Amino acid sequence: MMRQRTNKRLVRVGLALVASLWLGACGSLNAGRTAPPFRDPAMSMQSAHDTIEEGKTTQAEALAALGPTTEIRFDSGYAVWVYRARTAEPDADRAEFVILFAPSGVVKKTRLRPAY
Amino acid sequence: MFSLYTPPHVLTCQRTPARMAWVWLVLCVSATAQQQGPKVEQMPAVTVSGKANPNPVEKSYRKMFKGMDLFARQHSQSPDAELRFKLLPRKPGTDMQTITLAVVGDTVDFLVPIAADHTFTLPHDALALQEDAQVIPNRRALSMTWRTDIRAPGLPTDTRRLGDLRLECKVGMEAGLISNSSNFIGRLTSAALDTPAYCDKVAPLYLFFADRPLFSVTLVSGQRREILAIDQLYANASDDPGLKGNLPYCDCEVLVDRTYVLPLGDRSWPDDTLVEFEYMEGE
Numbered sequence: 001m002m003r004q005r006t007n008k009r010l011v012r013v014g015l016a017l018v019a020s021l022w023l024g025a026c027g028s029l030n031a032g033r034t035a036p037p038f039r040d041p042a043m044s045m046q047s048a049h050d051t052i053e054e055g056k057t058t059q060a061e062a063l064a065a066l067g068p069t070t071e072i073r074f075d076s077g078y079a080v081w082v083y084r085a086r087t088a089e090p091d092a093d094r095a096e097f098v099i100l101f102a103p104s105g106v107v108k109k110t111r112l113r114p115a116y
Numbered sequence: 117m118f119s120l121y122t123p124p125h126v127l128t129c130q131r132t133p134a135r136m137a138w139v140w141l142v143l144c145v146s147a148t149a150q151q152q153g154p155k156v157e158q159m160p161a162v163t164v165s166g167k168a169n170p171n172p173v174e175k176s177y178r179k180m181f182k183g184m185d186l187f188a189r190q191h192s193q194s195p196d197a198e199l200r201f202k203l204l205p206r207k208p209g210t211d212m213q214t215i216t217l218a219v220v221g222d223t224v225d226f227l228v229p230i231a232a233d234h235t236f237t238l239p240h241d242a243l244a245l246q247e248d249a250q251v252i253p254n255r256r257a258l259s260m261t262w263r264t265d266i267r268a269p270g271l272p273t274d275t276r277r278l279g280d281l282r283l284e285c286k287v288g289m290e291a292g293l294i295s296n297s298s299n300f301i302g303r304l305t306s307a308a309l310d311t312p313a314y315c316d317k318v319a320p321l322y323l324f325f326a327d328r329p330l331f332s333v334t335l336v337s338g339q340r341r342e343i344l345a346i347d348q349l350y351a352n353a354s355d356d357p358g359l360k361g362n363l364p365y366c367d368c369e370v371l372v373d374r375t376y377v378l379p380l381g382d383r384s385w386p387d388d389t390l391v392e393f394e395y396m397e398g399e
Contacts, residue, residue, distance in 0.1 A: 070354050072350055072353045072354060074329070074372065074373045075208075075370075076329060076373065076396075078329065078373070078396050080331075080346075080350070080354075082346045082354055084346070093345070094345070096345065096346055098331075098332075098346060100331050100396060108396070109331050109332075109394075109396075111331070111332050111343065111394075113343040113345065113346075116342050
């Protein structure tokens with residue numbers, strides 16, 4: 001019985017801890033509405049954009065600077081990487097930083113899209 | 117619902133072997149005629165067979181005519197544009213340079229000239245309507261797809277007009293031009309929605325194809341500018357890890373990098389909104 005009670009108490013404590021962590025995470029998203037999608041959480045979309053140099057930055061350098069993300073690779077050899085701000089609401093419009101890599105692996109174009 | 121791909125055996129059953137042979141005789145002979153030139157003596161013999169091409173990618177003349185009729189009724193949405201239909205490749209390696217297009221019914225048949233940009237217009241033909249004729253290119257099923265092409269003249273370079281694209285969607289749906297199979301496009305289009313009313317949804321998943329591979333698409337109306345989100349480009353590839361496996365069922369298979377969707381039913385964007393394209397190549 002005692003053991004059971006202890007276990008129940010542990011379960012309750014555990015659940016409370018998980019809930020507080022989850023609420024804390026939601027709270028941090030809600031506070032700023034979005035969270036950065038980069039390896040460095042302090043990096044803004046604009047600073048990420050400023051980090052990448054068209055015609056010069058390579059995929060390896062972008063990966064090192066910004067972290068991994070979604071890649072769309074085309075048969076033509078071009079590839080698009082997209083960094084999207086994280087939001088608490090799944091359907092919310094999100095800011096994006098998009099990088100186009102030429103078949104050579106060097107950045108061809110970039111664009112910043114704000115959340116509308 | 118977008119018109120789902122009709123299985124080849126269904127098409128085959130709709131036609132007698134003799135009729136199919138005749139259809140392909142028309143197409144083969146006309147293709148030969150198109151290719152004839154100074155070297156006509158070198159042309160190989162044409163073999164006519166009912167099994168020569170049992171899977172043509174064909175469309176209903178009646179349905180396409182209905183699309184033309186809708187265009188006439190709603191022409192005010194694109195007052196300066198004309199309606200053309202367009203053929204696009206669907207499979208890698210599809211030869212788009214020597215296409216022959218014929219309208220074929222029980223007794224009616226005529227060829228339809230195709231422009232260098234793979235667009236064409238259909239003439240009004242009462243007999244073709246009466247006989248429920250088919251519009252038949254000399255290509256196998258699923259090798260090509262179809263769209264409408266409605267372009268106001270005089271627009272800035274690399275732009276389209278939203279009203280033209282709205283009408284393209286409506287006419288395309290009415291004409292039954294979209295050919296997709298499997299559940300892929302069913303998921304994209306929320307299933308049974310092959311009416312022009314689908315195009316009035318705020319964000320219909322009617323796939324448009326730009327002239328070249330896209331990097332960015334921006335809506336511009338006066339001072340208002342909005343860049344399309346990445347999930348509105350490339351057939352939603354950014355959110356669909358299974359896209360590659362589904363692509364054979366989508367008529368965007370070889371056009372993914374040119375694919376985009378628009379908020380057609382969002383009337384806060386007027387018909388004169390410009391859709392600006394930035395392509396992968398170029399500045």
